Amino acid sequence: MMDQRTESCDIIIRMTVRIMMPFIQLFGLYVIVHGHYSPGGGFQGGVILGAAYIMLSIAFGLKDSTRYLSEKANAVMGSIGPMIFVGVAIVCALVGGLFLDYSALDKIIPLGPIEWRSMGIFLVEVGVGLAVMNIMLSLYWDLASNGEMEEGL
Numbered sequence: 001m002m003d004q005r006t007e008s009c010d011i012i013i014r015m016t017v018r019i020m021m022p023f024i025q026l027f028g029l030y031v032i033v034h035g036h037y038s039p040g041g042g043f044q045g046g047v048i049l050g051a052a053y054i055m056l057s058i059a060f061g062l063k064d065s066t067r068y069l070s071e072k073a074n075a076v077m078g079s080i081g082p083m084i085f086v087g088v089a090i091v092c093a094l095v096g097g098l099f100l101d102y103s104a105l106d107k108i109i110p111l112g113p114i115e116w117r118s119m120g121i122f123l124v125e126v127g128v129g130l131a132v133m134n135i136m137l138s139l140y141w142d143l144a145s146n147g148e149m150e151e152g153l
Contacts, residue, residue, distance in 0.1 A: 017059040024052040032129040036118060042125035046132025053133070054140045062145050071141070074134050081131030088123050100124070 028048035035041025057065035089100045097104020102120025103113035111119070 013059050017055055021052055021056060024055070025049060028052060028129075032125055033122070035125045036121040042128025043132050045125075046129040047136060049129065049133040050136030050140075053137050057140065057144070062141060069137070074137055077130050078134030078138065081127045081129070081134065084127030084130070085124050088120055088127070092120070
């Protein structure tokens with residue numbers, strides 16, 4: 001049985017997480033999107049997004065946190081990230097460029113090689129961010145629940 005002080009701490013933590021979660025996610029997306037212009041990128045943004053969901057899991061428990069991002073959705077998104085990365089690289093190679101030579105994508109949609117370099121790295125950063133976020137969350141779920149997702153830390 002929980003005492004009154006534990007319950008009030010629980011409410012404070014949960015409300016704080018509810019308030020902070022959208023801001024942390026927005027910052028993670030900002031780091032991913034601006035990673036090719038400024039410090040940051042897919043890995044750093046993915047870690048921030050993954051940490052936001054881990055914070056949610058710690059505050060609300062593992063079972064309740066899967067309401068926001070299920071294990072199946074996490075696995076699918078974790079696969080889509082590397083597929084974006086490899087897909088961009090293969091398309092670059094198929095149109096006559098080198099592996100991850102984004103300027104070669106100008107042959108498909110003529111925007112200009114400089115614009116495609118920027119767009120290509122952006123796509124790769126999004127793929128890396130998705131992969132890192134979902135792998136980080138999967139590792140936490142497996143370690144915290146001993147692989148069973150019944151109860152956590």
